[in-house]
Every structure is written in C-alpha cells, then in structure tokens.
Amino acid sequence: MSETVVVVVPDADILASTVAARLAIRIIDAQAVHGTAGVVLTGGRVAAKVLGQLRDLPAAAAIDWSRVDLWWGDERFLPSGDPDRNETQARAALLDALPLDPARVHAMPATDGPDGDDADAAAARYAAELAGARFDVLMLGVGEDGHVASLFPGHPVLGREGTVVATYDSPKPPPTRITLTLATIRGADEVWLVAAGPDKAEPIATVLSGGDLPAAHAQGVRRTLFLLDEAAAAKR
Numbered sequence: 646m647s648e649t650v651v652v653v654v655p656d657a658d659i660l661a662s663t664v665a666a667r668l669a670i671r672i673i674d675a676q677a678v679h680g681t682a683g684v685v686l687t688g689g690r691v692a693a694k695v696l697g698q699l700r701d702l703p704a705a706a707a708i709d710w711s712r713v714d715l716w717w718g719d720e721r722f723l724p725s726g727d728p729d730r731n732e733t734q735a736r737a738a739l740l741d742a743l744p745l746d747p748a749r750v751h752a753m754p755a756t757d758g759p760d761g762d763d764a765d766a767a768a769a770r771y772a773a774e775l776a777g778a779r780f781d782v783l784m785l786g787v788g789e790d791g792h793v794a795s796l797f798p799g800h801p802v803l804g805r806e807g808t809v810v811a812t813y814d815s816p817k818p819p820p821t822r823i824t825l826t827l828a829t830i831r832g833a834d835e836v837w838l839v840a841a842g843p844d845k846a847e848p849i850a851t852v853l854s855g856g857d858l859p860a861a862h863a864q865g866v867r868r869t870l871f872l873l874d875e876a877a878a879a880k881r
C-alpha cells in the first residue's frame with residue numbers, strides 16, 4: 646500500500662534545502678541497498694534551487710556520484726545547450742560540478758541528436774534507454790495548471806500509451822516536448838511533488854482534495870511526497 650505524505654515548510658529557500666537533504670539521504674540509502682541509485686530529475690524553478698542546494702550540502706559528500714543514474718521526467722525539445730532545456734539547467738545548477746559517470750547521465754535527446762527534429766523517434770530512443778531502469782526517487786514540479794512533467798490537463802498526451810512520448814502542442818512553450826507517461830511515473834518507488842509559491846496553491850489544493858489533474862495521478866509505488874512551502878500549501 647502506497648502512502649502519501651504532505652510536508653510543509655516556511656518558504657521556497659527552506660523547501661529547496663530540505664528537499665536537497667532528503668535527496669542526498671535517499672541516494673545514500675539506495676546505494677547502500679542496491680549499489681546504485683536511480684533519480685529522475687525535473688525542470689522548473691524550484692528544481693534548479695534544489696540542485697543548487699545539493700551542490701553545497703555537506704552530506705552529499707557521502708554519495709558515490711559515479712553510481713548514480715540520472716534521468717529526466719520531461720524535456721523541452723530544443724538544441725543541446727539551449728538554456729530552456731531542463732538538462733542545461735540541471736547541468737548548470739549541479740551536474741557539471743559532480744564526478745558523474747557520463748554513461749549514467751541519461752539526458753533526453755535534443756533536436757541536434759541522432760534523430761534530428763523527429764520528436765517521436767527521440768522519444769522512442771529514450772524509451773529504449775530506460776527500459777528496465779529502477780527509479781528510487783522521481784521528482785516533479787507542479788505547474789500552475791496542475792501539469793507534471795509535460796503532461797498537461799486535458800491534453801491528448803495523457804491518453805498515450807508507452808513509457809516515453811513526444812508531444813507537439815503543449816500549452817506552455819516550447820510546444821514540442823518529450824515526457825515520461827503517467828504509467829512510467831507511477832513505476833517509481835517514490836514520487837516527490839515539489840511546489841513553491843502562491844501560483845501553485847490552487848492546483849495543490851485541487852490535487853489534495855481529490856481533483857482530477859495530472860499531478861493527482863503521479864503516485865509512487867511505495868510513497869508519494871508533497872513537498873511544499875507555505876504559499877503553495879495555503880489553499881489546501
């Protein structure tokens with residue numbers, strides 16, 4: 646039986662530092678049990694803050710970064726190095742400073758990758774790469790409209806089958822994106838929904854009261870954590 650836990654902290658800075666601390670411990674524990682840790686990163690403002698905090702966290706010295714697999718929950722389908730790519734943001738905030746094994750950094754393909762601007766082929770390539778992967782923790786930001794990854798409310802992408810899919814007309818730019826499906830998200834051991842700020846209060850309240858938004862369907866096999874600041878939790 647999966648449990649859902651809601652944790653509220655005073656503000657976005659404290660949220661970022663506490664999520665970073667949780668993430669470090671989760672990785673250390675996963676490595677103790679499995680030898681490796683599988684982490685799914687998210688894009689968005691609070692995610693960048695979390696990664697920045699992890700960079701400066703003393704406990705992160707206990708992580709063997711060469712045995713961490715990094716994945717992404719979604720990606721804006723743009724050229725590699727584009728500042729709007731979630732990968733670029735994560736590299737700048739943290740990854741470039743870590744002794745990672747490049748073979749374990751599983752960025753979603755870019756438009757200048759082997760499939761060019763064919764987002765369907767790029768999504769299929771990523772699906773093949775993640776087949777059989779273990780996700781110890783999968784982090785998600787929550788959009789003002791209740792989207793997670795690039796799964797937008799009312800969008801046909803929600804009904805797509807498979808593990809990774811392309812979407813061509815996202816309401817939030819850029820329109821072409823690659824995203825894990827809800828089925829894949831729900832295969833993670835723990836799902837963490839991380840949200841800060843008053844713009845997130847409405848969707849968080851809707852989701853926690855049983856409303857039908859994409860974020861409401863993002864649940865971990867063992868645990869689902871809502872990690873919120875007071876502003877994001879204000880209307881629940």
Ligand SMILES: O=C1O[C@H](COP(=O)(O)O)[C@@H](O)[C@H](O)[C@H]1O
Binds near residue numbers: 687691692786787
């Ligand atoms: O476009 C995206 O937005 C969401 C939420 O971002 P935020 O800045 O409002 O926190 C993010 O979770 C997703 O990964 C990203 O592609």
